Amino acid sequence: MDKLFAITLDVGSSLANKTGTWRTYRPVYVDRLPPCNNQCPAGENIQAWLYLAEEGRYEDAWRKIMEENPFPAIMGRVCYHTCESACNRGALDEAVGINGVERFLGDQAIKHEWRIEPGSPTGRRVLVVGAGPAGLSCAYHLARLGHAVTVLEGADKAGGMVRYSIPKYRMPREKLNQEIKRIADMGVEIRLSSPVSDLAAEMKKGRYDAAFVAVGAQLGRHLPLPSSGGVAVLDAVQILRDLEHEEAVPLRGRVIVYGGGNTAFDVARSAVRLGALESLVVYRRTREKMPAHRSEIREALEEGVTLRCLSTITEVGTGAVTIERMELDAKGRSQPTGEREMIPATTVVLALGQDTDLGLLTGVPGLRVENGLVQVDRNLATGATGIWAGGDIVPADRNATVAIGHGKKAARQIDAWLRGEVLRRPAKPELASADMMNTWYYSDAPRAIRPILEAVRRTSGFAEVVGDYDEGTALYEARRCMSCGNCFECDNCYGVCPDNAVIKLGPGERFEFNYDYCKGCGVCISECPCGAIRRVPEAI
């Protein structure tokens, strides 16, 4: 024994003391569902692609979007980005400019000609009817899964309502064309001017294994208005279609648009650009009730469009229309008052919603149509075997983002069905709500402003109204993302653990708890900025 005086034991390390036994709760890393992802009708993993963009990995970020949505350049323009309304950062300062970053990534892809490869051929053939956002999204996803896809489109250009109802100042056509071309380049056959009149016959003729129908709602709704014939009464859908074909559109003089949806404002704003003397939107309910998106109304007003809410058109006379004032009853519904007024008018445009033409589905056994809508289950399957439907012809919100989501969902269902499998939906993770966040850690950063074309320049042509983020701004905006519910490797848990019980695994590998020593104090949970750690009771 050569130990020092009064020493009987060797010096040991406290590592022998497994303090993990003290624990009554354990921290567990989780990935929660960020509110933006939860909100996105196209099911984009927004947090994940912003994370990649934060590091300047733009192509990776773009590819992440492309796993869910083949149209970032289109979505970055026409999507009404409800994700931003859901964004937790909204409670801190302002929501992250997700839409602008998506557009930046979409435009980068076009600029650098990034491509997506089709999957290895399965030998199965799928028919898609309609080359709108739903149909093209479905075709894209099917092509990625290796199926041979033919898209039949009645019109002479692809794009559906994105082309035929969204004017160029919101959706420049070269971007639209590029994103569609990228899908065609994957081997998807898009046959234009090929309307389908009998789906069953078409499927038989082309020996298709399955079909996705997304022909859209293209018939403008009409309203029998007593008219003396002096003022032209036109259909909004037809006008927007003529605009796309660069045909002469009679939007001159005093234009009155009847309706309160996005289409009404698209026509009213187009009228301003075509030099109309006046562009007035008449709507029967209040401005708050207008189905048009707020940004659409705001931009229209900036451009000189005027509104007349709580009003209906009762008669179209000569050089004028008769308008009746409405008022809200106790239930908040608008009721006629009998007070009428003549206002001068040159043209009246009806934008009262759109109906579907589903003639092609006549006689398909098992397929049910109600109120002009194809009835589908939650997987978008119709009652007919091998036929799915989506977009504006099924009961859902009508917009391009929803349609793109439908296309993806149908493609995945069709693929599973062709393989003889049933697709299981993964359980939705818990929502990452604002109260799970520790926002102290995020730098103060007001939202970047997207450049907006001056109103004067907007009213004199169809140039794009909302401008691009430059690279620096897009990066800044991406970095404003708080990564709700998903670890972004800030090292906080690793740093704040008083017991060194968090193991850092290295860049991209995240962290692990060392439960031998974790005492379950919960400091890591409190100090995780993004709420990616859950407290779980120990079974004792």
Add this chain to the structure above:
Amino acid sequence: METQIIKFYQTGSFAVGNRLLDESQRSVQANMRRSNSLNSGHRACQGCGEALGARYAIDAAMQATSNQLIAVNATGCLEVFSTPYPETSWQLPWIHSLFGNAAAVATGVAAAMRVKGRQDVRVIAQGGDGGTTDIGFGCLSGMFERNDDVLYICYDNEGYMNTGVQRSSATPPAARTSTTAAIGEEPGNGFGQGKFVPAIAMAHEIPYVATASVAYLRDLEAKVHRAMSLRGARYLHIFVPCPLGWGAASEDTIRLARLVVETGLFPLFEAEHGEVTGRYQIRHRVPVEEYLRLQKRYSHLLGKRPAVATIARIQAMAERNIRRYGLLGEEA
């Protein structure tokens, strides 16, 4: 349009690490190869602020000295929970003698290193507020006035926690401890007593004095680095919440260490030769109640009939700090 380049890194320097920053700009604690000077298996309570503060400070000092560091420890929680015979959690040469003599022992170690010609080996003395502001105060003041080459770190948890939460001269007014019961006309610790040792250290006009809080890691590490770049007597006073002694939830340790600063109750500053040279400016100012509410030692002030006058006196202490140290910046 005028443009301005803004460098923006999501969490900036608020979080421990930041994958968007260059490796050299990240904190010591974010490093996978940090020295973990105070290793796992120590017997500190769940959520111990002192264990955290000690690892933060000593890891930073280890990095600053290329691991040529000796630590001298006063008696106290830190000593007891880290070295129950025969185990130790320390991964550096470490010595403990008595409760009150850590500063003097450190002076001796520094002298020994000087005699041996080992100017590269640096010395840190550390202790709790009891061992620093009360029991070891004479030795500490002597070390300061001799300007011995030691960095003394006080981990301030505002009481004698190891022996059963007794009052120390760092216990704040109105706080309940086992020796200042929440009874009588002025329940809890009295006003107008105790001492703020950083100010006393400044009065010695030693090369460096600083305060830090475990909620502000980057600030804490920067102060340790600054201290280790200097020679002579240096003093660092770190605010470390004690969940057990304060009656706080263990997960609130960092939150408390943040709120005490954001209320103005604990000023973060640094001083060289008696002059304040830097201060942390409050980022999100909050009223003192938000800090008090999380701790049972103040529960007699809140509840159904809040002690409005006492809370106002505590708020006034915060205001005084804000004025004295200029914690709100110029515009405020």
